[in-house]
Amino acid sequence: MGLCHGKPASAESCDPFSSPSHKKKEEEATKKETEAEAGATVTEEKAPRPWASPFFPFYSPSPAHSLFAKRSPSAASQGGGSATSTPGRFFKRPFPPPSPAKHIRAVLARRLGSVKPNEAAIPADDREERRAAAGLDKNFGFSKGFASKYEIGEEVGRGHFGYTCTAKVKKGESKGQQVAVKVIPKAKMTTAIATEDARREVKILRALTGHNNLVHFYDAYEDNDNVYIIMELCEGGELLDRILSRGGTYSENDAKAVMLQILNVVAFCHLQGVVHRDLKPENFLFTSKDENSQLKAIDFGLSDFVKPDERLNDIVGSAYYVAPEVLHRSYSTEADVWSIGVIAYILLCGSRPFWARTESGIFRAVLKADPSFAEPPWPSMSPEAKDFVKRLLSKDPRRRMTAAQALCHPWIRNYKDIKVPLDILVFRLIKSYLRSSSLRKAALRALSKTLTVDELFYLKRQFALLEPTKHGCINLENIKMALMKNVTDQMKELHVQDILVSLGALQYRRMDFDEFCAASLSVHQLEGLDRWEQHARCAYELFEKDGNRAIVIEELASLEVLGLQNCFPSSAISLPILAQDQHGILLTRIRELGLSPSVPVHVVLRDWIRHTDGKLSFLGFVKLLHGVSSRSAQSLAKAR
Numbered sequence: 171m172g173l174c175h176g177k178p179a180s181a182e183s184c185d186p187f188s189s190p191s192h193k194k195k196e197e198e199a200t201k202k203e204t205e206a207e208a209g210a211t212v213t214e215e216k217a218p219r220p221w222a223s224p225f226f227p228f229y230s231p232s233p234a235h236s237l238f239a240k241r242s243p244s245a246a247s248q249g250g251g252s253a254t255s256t257p258g259r260f261f262k263r264p265f266p267p268p269s270p271a272k273h274i275r276a277v278l279a280r281r282l283g284s285v286k287p288n289e290a291a292i293p294a295d296d297r298e299e300r301r302a303a304a305g306l307d308k309n310f311g312f313s314k315g316f317a318s319k320y321e322i323g324e325e326v327g328r329g330h331f332g333y334t335c336t337a338k339v340k341k342g343e344s345k346g347q348q349v350a351v352k353v354i355p356k357a358k359m360t361t362a363i364a365t366e367d368a369r370r371e372v373k374i375l376r377a378l379t380g381h382n383n384l385v386h387f388y389d390a391y392e393d394n395d396n397v398y399i400i401m402e403l404c405e406g407g408e409l410l411d412r413i414l415s416r417g418g419t420y421s422e423n424d425a426k427a428v429m430l431q432i433l434n435v436v437a438f439c440h441l442q443g444v445v446h447r448d449l450k451p452e453n454f455l456f457t458s459k460d461e462n463s464q465l466k467a468i469d470f471g472l473s474d475f476v477k478p479d480e481r482l483n484d485i486v487g488s489a490y491y492v493a494p495e496v497l498h499r500s501y502s503t504e505a506d507v508w509s510i511g512v513i514a515y516i517l518l519c520g521s522r523p524f525w526a527r528t529e530s531g532i533f534r535a536v537l538k539a540d541p542s543f544a545e546p547p548w549p550s551m552s553p554e555a556k557d558f559v560k561r562l563l564s565k566d567p568r569r570r571m572t573a574a575q576a577l578c579h580p581w582i583r584n585y586k587d588i589k590v591p592l593d594i595l596v597f598r599l600i601k602s603y604l605r606s607s608s609l610r611k612a613a614l615r616a617l618s619k620t621l622t623v624d625e626l627f628y629l630k631r632q633f634a635l636l637e638p639t640k641h642g643c644i645n646l647e648n649i650k651m652a653l654m655k656n657v658t659d660q661m662k663e664l665h666v667q668d669i670l671v672s673l674g675a676l677q678y679r680r681m682d683f684d685e686f687c688a689a690s691l692s693v694h695q696l697e698g699l700d701r702w703e704q705h706a707r708c709a710y711e712l713f714e715k716d717g718n719r720a721i722v723i724e725e726l727a728s729l730e731v732l733g734l735q736n737c738f739p740s741s742a743i744s745l746p747i748l749a750q751d752q753h754g755i756l757l758t759r760i761r762e763l764g765l766s767p768s769v770p771v772h773v774v775l776r777d778w779i780r781h782t783d784g785k786l787s788f789l790g791f792v793k794l795l796h797g798v799s800s801r802s803a804q805s806l807a808k809a810r
């Protein structure tokens with residue numbers, strides 16, 4: 171592979187796909203993309219187009235933009251170069267700063283004020299924006315006197331929101347210590363969102379600091395011109411540079427070492443109720459140039475707090491790494507896991523899983539295209555590696571592994587001595603289990619009996635983290651202790667009480683490991699597996715032997731079977747058991763509630779309930795396993 175660095179944008183000279191026919195295809199693709207860019211919105215996909223090859227070679231060696239490149243802070247503050255260029259197909263080095271994974275344009279527009287096409291700079295003569303900016307409260311309450319405490323050194327990196335320099339502590343106990351200072355110019359904060367971002371970045375760093383794989387935060391300062399975030403100096407450069415310097419691919423083992431650290435810190439953030447929202451190789455730094463140097467997550471500028479059941483709707487992040495549900499404006503911590511999947515894919519094969527020339531093209535790929543695992547080097551890779559990446563890149567966030575689950579995946583779990591962190595998902599699932607009918611609990615218990623050793627690995631680790639009694643049981647007290655032990659003060663204030671209240675039923679009873687498995691398994695995730703049909707059939711057989719029984723009408727009317735909880739008050743129904751001749755009564759009841767007569771309720775009843783004995787059919791069993799989320803219950807109710 172040739173070297174492209176230091177040259178102007180002549181990607182073709184290094185392009186292994188630059189044969190004339192390929193070039194023509196590329197041009198056609200670009201034309202289509204440009205047309206799409208002009209008109210189509212993200213969700214307006216017409217027909218899936220044959221994607222231009224998503225392969226995205228990395229060049230080696232990279233003249234990595236040196237950590238200590240000589241660039242003066244003043245030159246630095248004049249704005250980044252790549253912000254004004256379209257995302258190229260090939261990585262060219264040195265990158266004009268900021269990094270090539272550009273933020274979604276809307277993100278920059280909302281945060282930095284108006285953004286011209288392909289441009290993140292703030293228009294210098296935009297009077298209205300200046301007036302609005304003048305009204306913003308840019309006092310953060312951070313320490314003053316930055317200049318008297320630190321001697322600022324050279325620039326070591328830059329992004330859209332700030333630039334980072336080395337600095338030396340001038341006085342006090344740490345005199346002489348080298349630190350990193352991220353300088354965020356207040357002049358760039360032209361919107362309330364931008365000031366809020368800076369405030370939150372510091373708040374989150376302050377709350378999370380202490381984890382081995384997260385940049386250590388020391389303090390925040392401000393003066394009239396800037397906010398200064400003082401952090402540990404990571405001298406090993408960005409993960410992106412290492413990927414490039416290795417020519418794009420990591421061996422599976424080397425990739426595991428990186429993944430382990432990324433998953434660890436992200437699982438930690440998620441447990442603390444923080445979603446990063448901008449995970450990409452540029453936002454992970456090595457502490458030293460050493461091969462085995464520790465990796466640290468940086469840049470919490472787009473991060474936010476999220477409660478266990480909350481969905482965020484702000485479209486945020488960098489295009490290549492953004493999860494489909496972010497584009498659909500309803501997401502939570504799973505979105506970070508998607509970005510980790512993109513990083514894993516790049517580490518292992520050196521190309522981007524979702525690629526197009528334009529932002530809207532990338533979005534369409536993210537929403538519709540499946541990443542290729544057919545081209546080299548994938549065929550020679552272990553099946554576990556492929557499965558690992560696929561389960562991180564599951565388009566349905568409910569089917570996607572969590573960061574803690576990913577650490578238990580067979581591909582990675584035997585790599586070194588992995589310490590699996592507590593998973594917030596477990597509490598979410600137990601909460602839903604505790605609110606379920608006895609029939610659903612029995613169904614879940616049957617399903618839990620079909621779990622394989624691999625699936626049980628994660629549940630065993632999670633149960634152990636809750637420190638069961640010597641009788642092998644947990645109750646609310648165990649959960650409380652485990653949470654207190656594993657979460658930061660910030661999280662204690664924000665979420666622990668909510669979680670404990672939602673699991674209140676465990677105050678008066680215990681849960682053994684078998685029940686824990688039934689409560690904490692995710693039906694959605696199992697459904698995403700190839701062997702789901704087997705799991706479900708096997709579980710149904712077990713349920714038939716021990717658990718299936720004639721359905722009580724209240725249950726049918728309840729959320730779990732028909733999804734009619736809100737429009738079908740169970741108290742109105744007194745018949746104990748559904749038999750064939752009672753269908754009519756149920757149908758009348760449903761019609762009395764003003765539901766459309768065209769709705770084939772009888773079909774639902776026919777398919778979900780066995781007429782011979784009024785017990786659940788296989789389909790009814792699967793529906794019961796899922797329960798019905800309030801969202802689908804609502805849409806079901808609307809449809810009727």
Ligand SMILES: Nc1ncnc2c1ncn2[C@@H]1O[C@H](COP(=O)(O)OP(=O)(O)OP(=O)(O)O)[C@@H](O)[C@H]1O
Nearest residue numbers: 327328329330331332334350401402403404469471
């Ligand atoms: N603690 C640190 N030690 C060394 N270099 C750092 C440190 N923090 C940041 N940098 C460098 O500065 C760059 C910009 O920092 P950061 O990503 O926080 O800025 P940003 O403006 O928020 O970027 P973005 O455009 O990605 O949002 C990083 O990519 C990295 O190269």
Ligand SMILES: [Ca+2]
Nearest residue numbers: 329452453469
């Ligand atoms: Ca960054």
Ligand SMILES: [Ca+2]
Nearest residue numbers: 331469471472
């Ligand atoms: Ca940032």
